[in-house]
Amino acid sequence: MEYAIRVAGIGLLATFCALALKRDTPGASYLLAAAAGTVIIVLISDMLGSILDFCRELADMAGVSGAVLSPLLKTLGIALVTQFAAEASRDAKETAIASYIEVGGMVAALYVALPLMRSVVELVSSLAG
Template structure:
């Protein structure tokens, strides 16, 4: 709970500062927004680590191999990075680049998920 309060406080202060700074120096406003984003993601890393530990425990309990769970975690990571990067590009008024980032993110997620698709196919084939 307190982590999200820190995130909210940093986000609100950074947004207000960025709006004020962008009126005079737009590039500096972008740098401020990126710095705030890095700080906010740093707060989120603790939660992400905890989620990863719980998922590993659940996978071990269910008897899943790490090769099955790893693509899911990587795909979520790719989705988060893609979303943040695309929004930063849009904030910089570069929506074309944002579209390319989203396309590349989708391709990367699909590539990372291929071992999971192969594992499901092998399981289904083994049942037949």
């Protein structure tokens, strides 16, 4: 609850300030939005850490190997970071850079998910064979 209030407060404050700055100095407004985003991500990183620990604990109990969970978490992390970065670039009207970020994110996600793909392919082969 405390975290949610802080995040909402920072978000609202940054929005009002960005609106005020937008007319005269749009560059500063954009920088403020990016900074607010960063602060919010740092704030929720504690909670994200706890959630990830719980996921690992549950995966251990279920006998899910790290070979499954770790690529999934990395892939989801890449998806999130790529999404934030691409949206930030679009906010700054840099759609070409946003596209590059997205392509880069996609390739990185595929690369990180390779072990997961491999383990699924092995599983399917063992099922069939």
